Amino acid sequence: MSQSKQQMYRLNTGGRIDRSHTLSFTFNGERYQGHPGDTLASALLANGVDIVNRSFKYSRPRGIVAAGAEEPNAIVQLGSTEAAQVPNVRATQQALYDGLTASSTNGWPNVQRDLMGLIGKLSGQFMPPGFYYKTFMAPASMWLTYEKYIRMAAGLGCSPMEVDPDSYDHLHQHCDVLVVGAGAAGLAAALAAARSGARVIVADEQEEMGGSLLDSRETLDGKPADQWVARVLAELAGCENVTLLSRTTANGYHDHNFVTLHERRTEHLGETAPVVHGHRQVRSRMHRVRVGQVILTTGAHERPLVYAGNDVPGNLLAGAVSTYIRRYGVAPGRKLVLSTSNDYGYRAALDWNEAGCEVVAVVDAREAPAGDWVDATRAQGIKIITGSAVIEAKGSNRVTAARVAKIDIEAFKVSGPVQELACDTIASSGGYSPVIHLASHTGARPTWRDDILGFVPGLVKGVQACGGANGCYALCDVLAEGVEAGIKAAAAMGHAAQTVSLPSAEQLQQGPAVALFQVPHEKPTLRGPKQLVDLQNDVTAAGIELATREGFESIEHIKRYTAMGFGTDQGKLGNINGMAIAARCLGRSIPEVGTTVFRPNYTPVTFGAIVGRHCRDLFDPERYTALHQWHVERGAEFEDVGQWKRPWYYPQKVNGKAETMHEAVARECLAVREKVGILDASTLGKIDIQGPDAREFLARIYTNKWEKLAVGKCRYGLMCKDDGMVTDDGVTSCLAENHFLMTTTTGGAAAILEWLELWHQTEWPELDVYFSSVTDHWATMTITGPEARKLLAEISDIDLDRDSFKFMDWRSGKVGGVPARVFRISFTGELTFEINVQANYAMHVWQTLFKHGEKYGLTPYGTETMHVLRAEKGFIIVGQETDGSVTPEDLGMQWAIGYDKPYSWIGKRALIRSDTKRENRKQLVGLRPKDPKVVLEEGAQIVLDPKHAIPMPMVGHVTSSYYSPVLDSGFALAVVKGGHQKLGETVYLPMADGQTHEAEIVSTIFYDPKGERQNV
């Protein structure tokens, strides 16, 4: 076993890890060991793995920088199998489990010996911001080629190519108070809110709740802070009104206090979710939370200093160094140089020293630092170099030395001689940036505060920020702010406050910090070694300076030009430094430059959690009729009509071969015309209309007349919107004097019911009428064809005599022993009975029809045949012949308009406007192709003169076109300008392939023009 596999950087004591258990894991093909309680990052550091990735653009070696969500480099791909691949995981957020397999997302052929790095090195200085835009944009047609190689070289992880074995879901939550972040402020706020009785959700993105208290050197009530954390968590866990969600990131803060929380339920346990009692658990869950009051206790991110070579592995955040030592029992090096602008950074030196490692020096940018931690550092005999900073880190694959010099911050220059301190680790602290990302999602602009050298969140109604997120860092103040916020939020939701006694925190003296962002170097920024601002997107200080020189002055433009804060990073470490650099270059203050907008998601969210259960078979509802199983068993092909699955056609096996759609449809059409066919028409919308004014209501809603429709009769009705354009049609039957049954198109059912309610409730409340949807209550079976009567007579007690049960009549009786309403209406032009029974009986009646129908050649047909048969009769389909710009008159349906009705009706005014009366409107006609073998394309444009120069004037288009088996010819319906006056004329249809079809304008009725067949 090589030395690196022995956790050589693991400390013997300390941390929240369980040294009694060992976990093994694989990173980039090498096996390592760690302990429960480790993150992948802490385990890698324990094993001395310096290089965890190659950078995105320059392919520079990169190591772990941070210990949390802000980590820009250690972004890994997880998964030992193809199906288990997860890209974009921050090693600092991934709990270690036994068998974890991870690899770097960048680096080819590998991160240690990266060939792209060579290119990066050679061309690095030639790849300024905008490089891709400038270099690869011309010729535009080549971009796709360039992009492929650029992307391969860059590498942003890969998505799995196999089906994910895990399940994901959503949980709709509602609470009075949502606390985001369970550090000191969050726990105090949660406690205060919880004790008031408010419904509280506490979300924390880490493995353990407690935030910085888990690794703080400060005490509460004189005891380690984590003891207070444990006590508070125990109380909260015991509250019925509190939901504690650890490993849960508030990834987006949306309008109206709607917050999405991404909970990683099993990611810490293994590659796939475990099976408990035989049931596979849900891997990731999105909580969709409607919140009364939001409390943001998201803490602060430490800001690194920007100095040359600050991206060489071994450069870490000062706070991260402390976290690794105190929480994970890992010292990520042997010899430390700390560069700081404030007192907080000193804790890293103290922790390092107390862990038994060497602190070479603390380099403080302030001339005369003073404060309790500074004193403690001096007391431990650690060297402090004042008025200075690390101006450059030396080393390529790991830091080997720090170059330290006096600096003049005001003049932005190195003001003294440079000394080189040998070390393997450089920690830096430029102060804290409150984590304002979530507040930014609401659109509220943050405010700069000079006293804390950071932006604090802008706040919309119903949200508070406290603790680090509000720029408050002293522990006693943080706790007090938390309690106050908790009480205020609960009170706003009507829950009275209870007292919360705060633990006593140490009162620490601290000296003021100095505003230091970019550290000057001996060379000008543009010519010096790289000073990285955004490590994830490879944005340098020089890049930002160049952008300002090229005329980009708005921070939003600088961001887009340089890619600073892009993508999954969202500027957690780099943005404030970048803004400060832009401000320096532009000669403005930071608040003048302003911030860019942080966007969701805070950290990457797996697509599974976004999609939840709305995928695969459950992607969209499938609506079935009561006869669906029969259709499935009969081998029907289905057509989607809205959300309905309707049988499209029923291919049969002929000589062992399945019919084509064309063959099946031809067979089904002839069966209807010659014998009898059956259609499942249950999907048609059905609305039960009752009330003394039902008749008048119908006459106002429909274009045609309803005054004289007698009980027992049916009538076709046409509905317009108030613009006079056809919107729906269907047959409405008079069931009783005050009772009608309206049918609508399948797709229009829900919208028409709303339409009726809208007009009734808002315009005509004086009409006494009620509507109820009965679509699903009835199953509708249409038997149609010359043999329909004989078939029905066998199983029905209804008098089917042609003179007593006429066309457009309905009767009730029994069919197959089941109470039924039978309607003599026809959409095929043949003798038709539409049998309606309560849907629970449908299968029995359908099967009974088939039992008796065989001798009559009863043939099931689908929507395609229905379309052909109705088109042969010139019956329109709303949405096919109409497109929202077609009036009843355009359709040649003047007979369905009652201009002389005693009251106005919807569409009437529009239909008497000059434009709707215009003679050259597109009007519905039939088209008979000159070559009967031709089936015109639906949508094909119609011209009068095919020799006309392009662009030809287009006079219409084909709306429906089929082959008619009974005519043995293609035929079509079309809209043509002034078409009603053009019967017998020839039109032309130039096609994309260069052919031009010729067709004659004919009547829309191609079959049985006198309508004799449906009246037999």
Added chain:
Amino acid sequence: MSNAATFDSRTDTAIPVESPLAYSYRRSGAPQAGSPSWLQLRERAMLGHLILRGGAIVLDEAVRDVLGISLPGQPQALVQDASGERSIQWLSPDEWLVIVPGGEEFPLETKLREHLGDAHFAISDVSGGQTLLELSGEAARELLMKTVIYDVHPSNFPVGKGVTTVFAKATTILRRPSEERWELVVRRSFADYCYRWLLDAAAEYGVNVQQ
């Protein structure tokens, strides 16, 4: 009389009926998690469902006399008779859902029509168009949280409440007749989608489907 057509859609003969979930049982089965199960799902098929529309005062008098229970006095309320077999649920300011044992709906409609006489109202039989699913067990509320957007916390959803809400990408009527039970009224055509959704969402707990 209201001059509306009534129609007894049921028949006494031994004619086979199929509930809206008949196809789903054949296709997706009826999982049995065994015990302990945190979740029970039961379809209460073939009940009588009527939609009542009209003015609250006149309808209230009629249902008191005919059904022995009053119309819910408040929006989003559910009223049941002592046996729990007959219920009236508020759906909208002039709309209620009445659920009674299967076969009672037509006699009930007839009696209500007689009682209501010339008043303006509407009664529509929708028994074939929807079915009632009953959820119980420890995980029932969490399963609902996965499924409906409405807040099902006991503080917001006490016993005796009923709402119309979003069910995944469909809609449902959700009601709470007792401490342990939730009821979902789903439309026939969406029933298979709802059933498959519930089975899928319940998979992590294990579910017992009682047919």
